[in-house]
Amino acid sequence: xxxxxxxxxxxxxxxxxxxxxxxxxxxxxxxxxxxxxxxxxxxxxxxxxxxxxxxxxxxxxxxxxxxxxxxxxxxxxxxxxxxxxxxxxxxxxxxxxxxxxxxxxxxxxxxxxxxxxxxxxxxxxxxxxxxxxxxxxxxxxxxxxxxxxxxxxxxxxxxxxxxxxxxxxxxxxxxxxxxxxxxxxxxxxxxxxxxxxxxxxxxxxxxxxxxxxxxxxxxxxxxxxxxxxxxxxxxxxxxxxxxxxxxxxxxxxxxxxxxx
Amino acid sequence: xxxxxxxxxxxxxxxxxxxxxxxxxxxxxxxxxxxxxxxxxxxxxxxxxxxxxxxxxxxxxxxxxxxxxxxxxxxxxxxxxxxxxxxxxxxxxxxxxxxxxxxxxxxxxxxxxxxxxxxxxxxxxxxxxxxxxxxxxxxxxxxxxxxxxxxxxxxxxxxxxxxxxxxxxxxxxxxxxxxxxxxxxxxxxxxxxxxxxxxxxxxxxxxxxxxxxxxxxxxxxxxxxxxxxxxxxxxxxxxxxxxxxxxxxxxxxxxxx
Numbered sequence: 001x002x003x004x005x006x007x008x009x010x011x012x013x014x015x016x017x018x019x020x021x022x023x024x025x026x027x028x029x030x031x032x033x034x035x036x037x038x039x040x041x042x043x044x045x046x047x048x049x050x051x052x053x054x055x056x057x058x059x060x061x062x063x064x065x066x067x068x069x070x071x072x073x074x075x076x077x078x079x080x081x082x083x084x085x086x087x088x089x090x091x092x093x094x095x096x097x098x099x100x101x102x103x104x105x106x107x108x109x110x111x112x113x114x115x116x117x118x119x120x121x122x123x124x125x126x127x128x129x130x131x132x133x134x135x136x137x138x139x140x141x142x143x144x145x146x147x148x149x150x151x152x153x154x155x156x157x158x159x160x161x162x163x164x165x166x167x168x169x170x171x172x173x174x175x176x177x178x179x180x181x182x183x184x185x186x187x188x189x190x191x192x193x194x195x196x197x198x199x200x201x202x203x204x205x206x207x208x209x210x211x212x213x214x215x216x217x218x219x220x221x222x223x224x225x226x227x228x229x230x231x232x233x234x235x236x237x238x239x240x241x242x243x244x245x246x247x248x249x250x251x252x253x254x255x256x257x258x259x260x
Numbered sequence: 261x262x263x264x265x266x267x268x269x270x271x272x273x274x275x276x277x278x279x280x281x282x283x284x285x286x287x288x289x290x291x292x293x294x295x296x297x298x299x300x301x302x303x304x305x306x307x308x309x310x311x312x313x314x315x316x317x318x319x320x321x322x323x324x325x326x327x328x329x330x331x332x333x334x335x336x337x338x339x340x341x342x343x344x345x346x347x348x349x350x351x352x353x354x355x356x357x358x359x360x361x362x363x364x365x366x367x368x369x370x371x372x373x374x375x376x377x378x379x380x381x382x383x384x385x386x387x388x389x390x391x392x393x394x395x396x397x398x399x400x401x402x403x404x405x406x407x408x409x410x411x412x413x414x415x416x417x418x419x420x421x422x423x424x425x426x427x428x429x430x431x432x433x434x435x436x437x438x439x440x441x442x443x444x445x446x447x448x449x450x451x452x453x454x455x456x457x458x459x460x461x462x463x464x465x466x467x468x469x470x471x472x473x474x475x476x477x478x479x480x481x482x483x484x485x486x487x488x489x490x491x492x493x494x495x496x497x498x499x500x501x502x503x504x505x506x507x508x509x510x511x512x513x514x515x516x517x
Contacts, residue, residue, distance in 0.1 A: 020261055020362075034354045035350070036346070
């Protein structure tokens with residue numbers, strides 16, 4: 001990917017002036033597998049360190065530590081084609097970290113992986129982040145961004161729509177949708193004043209309220225109609241909701257701007 | 261990158277290349293030896309005995325340097341073109357492109373891999389030829405110099421081919437339609453003095469003629485062409501090809517999206 005405009009500086013290294021030093025600071029995990037499936041697992045990781053100028057002895061030690069950490073050490077002498085999809089993804093993470101970069105870029109690392117693997121990957125990433133590695137993660141799972149990231153940038157059609165901390169971003173939400181699970185089956189939606197209530201199915205209701213507005217009156221009205229709420233949860237991921245709003249606003253502004 | 265780090269990167273590429281061609285030795289090292297062995301038996305031994313002398317030597321001795329050179333050319337080229345194109349095809353070339361390894365180190369690493377395979381195959385073919393004929397290498401240093409220049413040239417050519425190739429078919433077009441005819445008409449099996457004046461003139465435009473004859477001069481001390489001109493020509497072609505490949509790698513042409 002080539003820069004189209006502006007400047008990019010990685011830990012003070014401008015990519016136009018000092019591309020080589022900037023590259024040394026980065027480890028990249030692409031979305032698609034991009035290693036030779038005929039090479040042995042350990043060779044893939046050790047060779048990558050060599051491309052960064054890490055001496056063989058050091059490279060071998062780094063590779064061993066990472067392969068053990070990512071549960072690939074037992075498979076180190078096997079060709080990469082023998083690994084499962086999840087193992088291949090972990091192999092790419094080990095390869096990206098073997099030269100000990102300060103910045104790790106992951107392009108949708110959990111796309112198409114099972115829940116167990118996704119969770120173990122989250123744990124691993126949180127661990128290396130705590131140890132001092134900055135992580136840039138691109139993801140379509142906004143739950144992932146909300147749980148893992150401190151800062152979020154939302155990109156729509158190549159343009160940054162929002163770039164701020166997760167906390168600040170979530171503060172922008174002014175409406176929330178709650179799902180209320182009820183004890184008795186309902187045949188129709190209870191009628192309540194001042195709230196937009198909808199029957200999702202016989203066991204649950206949905207209500208949209210402004211952020212910070214008390215729900216006591218709603219519960220009181222439902223109780224008066226003998227509707228007992230047994231549990232309550234947010235309908236959708238909050239960040240996902242905000243993402244849709246921001247992208248829609250951005251597109252509306254683009255149309256209003258007459259194709260600038 | 262410091263010089264020491266670049267050296268590590270170069271050694272890594274070379275090690276990777278050697279590991280590749282030794283891992284698949286049945287595909288890379290054995291077939292050329294069998295093919296050349298058959299040439300020795302049929303052209304050198306069975307037919308050669310009826311041909312008699314050529315260039316002042318028995319036909320078997322005459323044909324050995326050409327066959328060794330043919331093996332070196334084909335294998336240097338094949339090594340780099342298939343390795344680099346596979347890396348491009350499987351996108352493992354990105355391992356190198358994201359790293360700070362300079363383009364010329366990548367290029368030198370692949371050339372060294374191609375040269376080494378050429379030398380290994382050339383060495384085995386030379387060894388096999390000793391079962392069919394006795395010879396003393398006239399000028400070992402010149403022989404080695406010519407073989408290094410030629411294998412480097414064809415390694416770079418293989419890399420350029422791989423950069424432009426879009427499919428595995430594209431990497432066999434040059435060897436099949438250009439390299440093989442030029443090699444067969446490049447004086448491997450005959451001295452161009454046997455040809456009519458017209459075809460002798462046409463042959464002068466075949467670069468492989470100069471490589472085969474420079475190598476034969478180092479081997480046997482006889483050549484159809486001026487050896488200085490031949491070595492100068494190979495070196496000039498190598499320089500041009502190297503600069504082109506370096507430019508293509510540096511710009512990431514057909515490699516980066």
